[in-house]
Amino acid sequence: xxxxxxxxxxxxxxxxxxxxxxxxxxxxxxxxxxxxxxxxxxxxxxxxxxxxxxxxxxxxxxxxxxxxxxxxxxxxxxxxxxxxxxxxxxxxxxxxxxxxxxxxxxxxxxxxxxxxxxxxxxxxxxxxxxxxxxxxxxxxxxxxxxxxxxxxxxxxxxxxxxxxxxxxxxxxxxxxxxxxxxxxxxxxxxxxxxxxxxxxxxxxxxxxxxxxxxxxxxxxxxxxxxxxxxxxxxxxxxxxxxxxxxxxxxxxxxxxxxxxxxxxxxxxxxxxxxxxxxxxxxxxxxxxxxxxxxxxxxxxxxxxxxxxxxxxxxxxxxxxxxxxxxxxxxxxxxxxxxxxxxxxxxxxxxxxxxxxxxxxxxxxxxxxxxxxxxxxxxxxxxxxxxxxxxxxxxxxxxxxxxxxxxxxxxxxxxxxxxxxxxxxxxxxxxxxxxxxx
Ligand code: DLL
Numbered sequence: 001x002x003x004x005x006x007x008x009x010x011x012x013x014x015x016x017x018x019x020x021x022x023x024x025x026x027x028x029x030x031x032x033x034x035x036x037x038x039x040x041x042x043x044x045x046x047x048x049x050x051x052x053x054x055x056x057x058x059x060x061x062x063x064x065x066x067x068x069x070x071x072x073x074x075x076x077x078x079x080x081x082x083x084x085x086x087x088x089x090x091x092x093x094x095x096x097x098x099x100x101x102x103x104x105x106x107x108x109x110x111x112x113x114x115x116x117x118x119x120x121x122x123x124x125x126x127x128x129x130x131x132x133x134x135x136x137x138x139x140x141x142x143x144x145x146x147x148x149x150x151x152x153x154x155x156x157x158x159x160x161x162x163x164x165x166x167x168x169x170x171x172x173x174x175x176x177x178x179x180x181x182x183x184x185x186x187x188x189x190x191x192x193x194x195x196x197x198x199x200x201x202x203x204x205x206x207x208x209x210x211x212x213x214x215x216x217x218x219x220x221x222x223x224x225x226x227x228x229x230x231x232x233x234x235x236x237x238x239x240x241x242x243x244x245x246x247x248x249x250x251x252x253x254x255x256x257x258x259x260x261x262x263x264x265x266x267x268x269x270x271x272x273x274x275x276x277x278x279x280x281x282x283x284x285x286x287x288x289x290x291x292x293x294x295x296x297x298x299x300x301x302x303x304x305x306x307x308x309x310x311x312x313x314x315x316x317x318x319x320x321x322x323x324x325x326x327x328x329x330x331x332x333x334x335x336x337x338x339x340x341x342x343x344x345x346x347x348x349x350x351x352x353x354x355x356x357x358x359x360x361x362x363x364x365x366x367x368x369x370x371x372x373x374x375x376x377x378x379x380x381x382x383x384x385x386x387x388x389x390x391x392x393x394x395x396x397x398x399x400x401x402x403x404x405x406x407x408x409x410x411x412x413x414x415x416x417x418x419x420x421x422x423x424x425x426x427x428x429x430x431x432x433x434x435x436x437x
Contacts, residue, residue: 003119003151004112006239007260008315019054021262027051027060030294033078036071037061037296045298057263057286057387059212060298066099068239072096079103081294089137090238096115100139100238101292107146109289110241114147117234117247121177121207121212127153128204132166132180133212134422135159139242140212144234146180149242153177160184160421163191165215171198174404177270178208182215182223182231186355189226190415193323200228209234211243214323214341215421218348219355220252226328235323239298240285245322254307254319260287264305264318265297269327280305281321282327331361331429333368336404343372352380352391356417361432372399372407378414 002008010018023156024083028048030037031314040061041047051058060191068076074094077084086106089097102110133140141159148155156173158166160180165186178185192200205227211234223231236243246257257264266281275281276429281400283302287295303326307319325339332338340359348355352373360371375381376391388411399407418425 001046001115001119001122001124002314004263005314007258008116008256008317010260010316012316013087013261016054018260019281019288020140022260023054023057023263023286024048025144026286026288026290026294027296029078029291030296034076034294035344036067036075042296054263057265057297060270060286060296062299063072063295064299065239065301068098069096073099074101076295077101077292077386082291086135086142088139088142088238088242089141092157096352097137098238099293102241103291105243106292109261110244111146111150112144113261114143114234114244115150116258117175117232118144118147118151118153120232120247120249120325121230121251122210123148123151123153123177123207125149125152129153129179130156130158130166130170130173130175130176131242132160132184132421133210138240138264138422139180139236140181140422142337143236143242143244144170144209146224148177148179156436163421164190167192167195167198174204175249176206177180177203177310178227178229180208180210180236181212181423182210182219183213183419184421184423185210185223187419187421188283189223190419193226200226204227207232211235211247215346216322216341216348218345220342222348222355225406233322235320237285237300237302239295240287242381245285246317248378249311249313249315249348251281251312253311254321256315256319258310259317261287263288264306264320266304267401268297269301270277275305277308279369280324281322283323288384301328303327316390329427331359331370331427332363334372337362338370338403338405342403346395346402347374350395350397352376354414356419357426358417359427360430361427362373363432368431370407371410373410373417375412375417381414383413 017141031048088100131144135141224436233248245257263286265284269282281302303324304320358373362369
């Protein structure tokens, strides 16, 4: 179902007009109400009047997570606190959290965005939407919750964790839609497999809305098979509101971005210039409707590409390809760029292995080391190393050829890699960069 055809299927020229109108307003607000943006624009010699079309967006300054940290907590806010209705935050990689504040309109728009994604799974009255994203400062829980409410669905706010209870409620309350991180969904699927009382095929579960971390096609196939559902990708970030900046349609061929609210660009992260259409680079967003904390050209660090062709679903909203990873998650191992998600993609090619993995990077005798813990599925596992060899060799060869590095692969017994209830942690980089180079 298309929740808001007027916006989701708007002809491009009309969309550009709307974006132009909204950008002009946003830039004016930023300049007049947020000293940080006035300083930045003055330094670049740009006035709000210089922005007359959406194409002028490239004249505007970027905003980075360092700017958000420097302006912590409310330096980027454009309204008085009396107009703020909610505060969320996400744990930044270092130091202070990234803060998002919302007016009532911001909350309404956010619910609208999430509703557009949930509507892809025909969510409506009578549906039980189990929200197993964490509730709290993290935007996942309340974001999904408000989106489900907007569609008149039944909200089941289980939050994350306590997997046995999640599964019991899923069965007893007739959950039809599950919202959580793909890694937690995988964990729940494993728990269901092990359960004596609950069988996936007897559940009413129909669809899952998974996001907040990169996930591969292999994981999608696994979730769809194990849970008997359609797995829909939902994308978002605290800086733009939270989940629902975009989501997949039923064709699962890229994530539609709600362009009437968020303007996406792809830049080369080194030159900061726009890349050629369709090329891979860093995703940058400008908010077009946010009141409390409007943001110009936010550098997400997410690496992807834009797809402008009209989608089979009828939506004209631009799509982003699967997020390859974050530029700040990229590991440089002996000079080679490695993304943890590559490991996941490779693992899911080998049916004997579970998709769980953990990478430990270290530096010994001035050389980087890359240790990869993986698990064989119970039916393939043997503690006898000789019996593991036939499985390790092809995996090792594939890792070497795709990633260009030679990992030390360790096979662990089933279920020994730590499962996560939220965003999965896949890497421990023990290298001390303080006296490097
Ligand atoms: O993760 C918001 C969210 C909650 C999205 C629930 C989807 C579902 P942050 O904690 O600020 O917000 O993290 C944002 O997570 O820049 C991406 O790197 C990553 N991310 C979010 N969704 C996806 C996705 C929430 N579908 C950061 N695929 C983003 C890949 C994702 N990465």
